[in-house]
Amino acid sequence: MRVVAWSSFIAVIGLISSIVAVLVGSGLETTEVPVHWDALTHPNTDVIPISVGIILFSFCAHTILPGIEGNMSRPEFFPRMLNVTFTCATVVKVFFGVFCVLAFGRGVEQSVTDNIVNFPVVAILAHACVMINVFFSLPLVFLILGEHIDLFFMQRVDVRWLNPTRSCGAYRIWILASRGALLSLGIFLAVQVPxxxxxxxxxxxxxxxxxxxxxxxxxxxxxxxxxxxxxxxxxxxxxxxxxxxxxxxxxxxxxxxxxxxxxx
Known part of the structure; x- marks a missing residue:
């Protein structure tokens, strides 16, 4: 769990760094073009329902919350952790969205880093930080998903080999196969969705x-x-x-x- 905790900490650092890099790049872009105040006063109403869906999707962490609480060293701080986390996430997303709309107007791309065209170094840095965040976020997600998958199969097959307390080769093979299949499925879906x-x-x-x-x-x-x-x-x-x-x-x-x- 210590490795997972440090991996999650590095992921948070990568996320914060990517946000800072995008804000810096957006600020530099505003020096080249005027601020798009009209994008706030006259928004495109056709994309508002889609935008709300994206925002809701970003807050859907319910599937891994029980696993996080169960693996916390001090579970009594779980409610406080949720309050602080979702409050900070809401404030950052509101500020981030307003700032990028003012910088790029209605021309904001699906990935806002694609809008930073005049400062490629900042764009590369932002992409690198996003990759760090995604890569180091995987251990925590895979830990929770892996536990659910193991529990699902342990209820249906012989548990003598599918048991984390037993040091056997079959369990190691199962870990590599199941986690590898999850990762491959995620990569496949990411490639197939344009x-x-x-x-x-x-x-x-x-x-x-x-x-x-x-x-x-x-x-x-x-x-x-x-x-x-x-x-x-x-x-x-x-x-x-x-x-x-x-x-x-x-x-x-x-x-x-x-x-x-x-x-x-």
Whole structure:
């Protein structure tokens, strides 16, 4: 776990460095062109549902949160960690999005580093930092996914060889095969998807709405209906309706954009 912790720390450093590099590059680009204030005052409403889906997708960390809590040395700090993490992520994303829109206007690419054309050194540095973040983020994700896969198969096959406490060659082969298959699948999907932002918007409109709005409110109302005040019930019902309506609109717009792009 110490190796995973240090790997995650390096990934965070890479993420922060990439954000700083993009902000510096965007700031340098604004010296070449005027600030695009009109992009904020007159936004393109057709892409707002897709953008909301992308934002929701970026907040969907629910699948690995139980594993993170279970592997923490001090699980009692898990709620505080969530509050700090999501607050910082929200502030950074808002500032980052507004800054890049002011710098590049409606010409922002799916990968904002592609907009830094006049300063290639900064663009290369930003890409390198993104690669560091992605590479060193894999151990934590693979640890959680690997545990779920091992548990799934241990319930269906002979557990005498599929056991991490046994030092046997079969278990090592299983680790290499299962984790290698996960990595290969991820690389294959990344290569096959040419318009990543649109796909993120489509997936985020579905899974993001379910995980962030619909399921939490639905389960809360189902489990704690008698304990929740009428104000709490009303608020949860409003959030539930917002999640359903927003998810449906996002799916429709994202699917239409996907059909338009892939038909060209």
């Amino acid at each position: 318009h990543f932002a649109i796909i993120m918007g489509l997936v985020g409109s579905l899974t993001g709405s379910l995980l962030c709005f619909i399921f939490p409110c639905l389960f809360s109302l189902k489990l704690f209906w008698k304990e929740i005040s009428w104000c709490g019930r009303f608020a949860r019902i409003l959030i539930l309706i917002f999640g359903v309506v927003g998810g449906v609109i996002g799916i429709i717009y994202s699917a239409a954009e996907c059909a338009s792009v892939f038909s060209q």
